[in-house]
Amino acid sequence: MELAAPVLVARHSSLPGWPMPSFPDGYPTAQHVVDYLTAYEKRYDLPVHRPVQVTSVIRDGDRMLVHTDSGTWSARHVISATGTWWRPFRPLLDLPGRQLHTVDYRDPLEFAGQRIVVVGGGNSGAQIAADLAPHAELTWMTRRPPRYMPDEIDGKALFDIATRRGSVSGLGDIVAVPPVREARDNGLFMATSMDVEALSGADVVVWCTGFRPALSHLSPLRLRDTDGRVAVDGTTAVDEPRLHLLGYGGWTGPASATLIGVGPTAKVTVAKIAATIRP
Incomplete structure (x- = not known):
């Protein structure tokens, strides 16, 4: 394709x-x-x-x-x-740092030099992590290892599959749009498992936990x-x-x-x- x-x-x-x-x-x-x-x-x-x-x-x-x-x-x-x-879904955790949801995120430069934890293994988590990687001390947490869709898969292909009532889940969770693909290939971010200590030590936690x-x-x-x-x-x-x-x-x-x-x-x-x- x-x-x-x-x-x-x-x-x-x-x-x-x-x-x-x-x-x-x-x-x-x-x-x-x-x-x-x-x-x-x-x-x-x-x-x-x-x-x-x-x-x-x-x-x-x-x-x-x-x-x-x-x-x-x-x-x-x-x-x-x-x-x-x-209706953003926000986990109710008592953490010392600032907590944001995907809907609150705007500009990576706002977080320059800070310890940022991005939580979520879907498209929003990957894209925000890729956006932040060059500017912040980034930790990207996911419940399981990231599953990237083949690089040739784009939004149109996914739509065609979905409208045929096919399942896209077998392809993976993350569309490798250019910024995500570049960050992944250049080793700018690696996902880790959930770590309460890292969450507690973050300046900012960005919850990419859906709606x-x-x-x-x-x-x-x-x-x-x-x-x-x-x-x-x-x-x-x-x-x-x-x-x-x-x-x-x-x-x-x-x-x-x-x-x-x-x-x-x-x-x-x-x-x-x-x-x-x-x-």
Whole structure:
């Protein structure tokens, strides 16, 4: 398999109807994605209300009430798309140093010369460790030895596998994007097992420990199982057919937590809702 040309990568993160502009230097930056989403919203004149914090969704006869800090909406159907990136998982450890999560990390120069422990054997852990390695006294901790995917595997290949309902777990845990590959090949970092003494001696611990689905607003409906998920048929809640969930990962559609992956399940969901509300 040949590595996809860098200028094509952005196109594989597009929303329906309008491709993301190519990013000339490889994988698109966060700002490139934000600019694209902002332009997409304007292009299609999407009626987005912001900032709005949804506090709860409840049943109200044959309708659903969505309570927010900006008022209450009454709807025949509700689509919850809060995703998996709003609720960081932070281990509760009493440590003397500063503790951050992936979402708090910004610039490696902020940590120059400090003793930094990065915890997590996935993509975020590897990428942040690679970013910090030239600037800080780095320790990278993982529960097991890092499993790198073959260097020729990129985001497009992973998406193709996931949308075919294939498993990517057998390929490894870490995509060897150029900065990670360079740090690995130059011996700038090596992962070690968990060490409480090293955690206690760190100036900063960066927890790259993932996220949990943001579903607290659905608590009044009492739909979540012991794993914290809502049982779904496709994207429709099994025990509340007026509720639909999009973008929470494989349990709500193949690759549905990605920009391009959410499109097919969104289309099916909207068609299903439209069929039920037609007179």
